Amino acid sequence: MDMPKHQLNKVLKRLMTECDIDDAKLAHATGVPFTTIARMRSNPEANPTSSSLRPLAKYFAISISQLLGDEPL
Numbered sequence: 001m002d003m004p005k006h007q008l009n010k011v012l013k014r015l016m017t018e019c020d021i022d023d024a025k026l027a028h029a030t031g032v033p034f035t036t037i038a039r040m041r042s043n044p045e046a047n048p049t050s051s052s053l054r055p056l057a058k059y060f061a062i063s064i065s066q067l068l069g070d071e072p073l
Contacts, residue, residue: 006069008068009041012041012067016041019060026056030058031055037056
């Protein structure tokens, strides 16, 4: 049985839109590189490390599971 694909790119786009923040501002606020954020947002196949996911989840005050779309926001 295949594992369901994460929805990170969709969740990240939604959160960024809701918070009115762009890649550069989010990178500055979280310490996650701009290129990493851009890749996570644009590539549904992106597989970021927990060291990238943790600060993003913390910034948006959600769990990593919610960020990946495994749990509802």
